[in-house]
Amino acid sequence: MFALWRLRLLDMDLVMMVRGVCSCTSLALSSNLCKLLQRVPGRSPYYQTISTSSVETDVTFKNLTAKFFGTESVKMSNGEHCEYLVLENLTQGFAKPCVMDVKIGAVTYGPDASEAKKGKEAQSYAGTKIPYGFSVLGIISHSRKGFKRLTKAFGRSLDENNIDDVLNHFLNVDIEFAKIIAHCFLEKLDEFLDFFSKQTSYHVYASSLLFVYDYDGLEAENYNMRNPVRLKLIDFAYVSWQGELTSLT
Secondary structure, three states: OHHHHHHHHHHHHHHHHHOOOOOOOEEEEOOEEEEEEOOOOOOOOOHHHHOOOOOHHHHHHHHHHEEEEEEOOOOOOOOOOOEEEEEEEOOOOOOEEEEEEEOOOOOOOOOOOOOOHHHHHOOHHHHHHHHOOEEEEEEEEEEEEEEEEEEEEEHHHOOOOOOHHHHHHHOOOOOHHHHHHHHHHHHHHHHHHHHHHHOEEEEEEOOOHHHHHHEOOOOOOOOOOOOOOOOEEOOOOEEEEEEEEEEEE
C-alpha cells in the first residue's frame, strides 16, 4: 500500500513542480487557524484572488486547499499588531486527529533562494527528497498505546531502508482500518493528480499536503457512504499564475 502512496507523491512532484519551504507562525483563532503573513505583498496574494474567482480552474484549486476566511490583525504580547491569514482548521470536529505533513518536491527552495539557502536545503531530508520527491515534516498519531508526535528529526532520518515507518506510524491502527484509510487517502491523492496533470495556470512553490483522519471515529464511520479523511494543499510560500509570481510569506 505504501508503494502506491509513494507513486502518487512522486507523481505530484513531477506534475506540480512544488519547491521551497514555508516557515509561517501559526496560532488558533476560534475554530480556525491563523498563519502569520511575514511579508504582506503589494499585489493581490493567492488566497484573496482564488477565493473570489469563478474561473473553473481556480474553483477546483480552491477546493483542494484549506478554506480562506480573510485576514485578521492580532495584537501581540509586545503591543505590536501583526496581520494573519485566517484559514480552516482541518482537524476541527475530530476527537483524536491523526495528522501528517508531507512537503512535495525534490528541490525545496524558491526561485529567489540564495546559494547558501540552496546548499542548506540540498542537505535536508535527502533520504526521501532526492529518491522519492517528498519530505515528511511531522506526524501526530493516536493508537491503543496512546498519543505520539514525530518531529522533523523523524523525517530527516528516513531513507529507502526505513521508508515504510511513515505509514507504520501514521496508520498505527488495526490492519483492516489501515487499509481502508490508506485507500481513502489514495482516492484524495488522485484528485490532486488529476487536477495538476491538466491545469496550466499555476506554478506552486513551498507547499505541503496535510493528511488528516480521526482515530476516534474509525469504528463508527460508514465508509460506503463517504470518504471521511481530509487531504489539503497547505503552506503557500510562492504561487505564480499567468506569468506572475506572488510571495505569500
